[in-house]
Amino acid sequence: MSEVYQIAIDGPSGSGKSTLAKGVSAKLGIMYLDTGAMYRTCGLCALKRGISPRDVDAVKKMLDTMELKVEFKDGSQHMILDGEDVTGFIRTPEVSIAASDISALPCVRKAMVDMQRDIASSQTFVLDGRDIGSNVLPNAKYKFFLTASAETRAERRLKELNEKGDFSQNYEEVLRDIKYRDKQDSERASAPLVKVDDAIEIDTSVIGIDETRDLLLSYIKE
Numbered sequence: 385m386s387e388v389y390q391i392a393i394d395g396p397s398g399s400g401k402s403t404l405a406k407g408v409s410a411k412l413g414i415m416y417l418d419t420g421a422m423y424r425t426c427g428l429c430a431l432k433r434g435i436s437p438r439d440v441d442a443v444k445k446m447l448d449t450m451e452l453k454v455e456f457k458d459g460s461q462h463m464i465l466d467g468e469d470v471t472g473f474i475r476t477p478e479v480s481i482a483a484s485d486i487s488a489l490p491c492v493r494k495a496m497v498d499m500q501r502d503i504a505s506s507q508t509f510v511l512d513g514r515d516i517g518s519n520v521l522p523n524a525k526y527k528f529f530l531t532a533s534a535e536t537r538a539e540r541r542l543k544e545l546n547e548k549g550d551f552s553q554n555y556e557e558v559l560r561d562i563k564y565r566d567k568q569d570s571e572r573a574s575a576p577l578v579k580v581d582d583a584i585e586i587d588t589s590v591i592g593i594d595e596t597r598d599l600l601l602s603y604i605k606e
């Protein structure tokens with residue numbers, strides 16, 4: 385029986401974690417778990433129900449009645465919220481902010497981390513997020529931490545949005561959102577964004593996604 389192991393890729397918003405994790409998943413023929421999509425779905429649920437993502441008591445009640453499932457179809461991850469596939473609705477700027485706010489709540493992190501650990505326990509996965517190596521899977525076999533300047537990340541995010549036909553934000557607004565999320569993620573009391581000592585740091589500011597992927601894979605082959 386082949387070994388079950390995990391690859392943890394952490395880093396701030398817009399550092400290229402998801403794109404990299406998908407590339408590594410495809411190259412190695414292993415599953416990819418997008419943990420950020422889980423928090424985005426929680427944020428979307430709060431918005432749909434008219435709940436403030438910062439209201440601890442209201443969010444706790446929401447978690448008791450929210451039905452969240454992660455399904456894998458045709459090699460891609462789908463987020464199911466209360467029986468509806470919401471995968472196509474969780475990437476808006478509003479949901480991004482709601483996800484950042486709601487993910488700072490310990491009750492939400494515990495619920496999502498429990499799910500993530502359960503999913504990753506049965507087979508080999510690559511996971512990306514803010515606290516995979518530090519909190520979710522501290523015993524992951526491989527740990528990586530991506531970095532890039534806020535300005536570089538804002539440029540990438542804006543390009544990504546524009547390519548999807550979304551022109552609702554300008555560069556300054558995207559940069560402000562990214563700095564807001566950085567502050568939220570690094571200062572939250574529960575499992576903040578942090579580089580653990582045994583993670584390999586990769587600065588993606590000046591290298592493309594293919595080079596980043598090949599660099600990461602070189603460490604796994606070694």
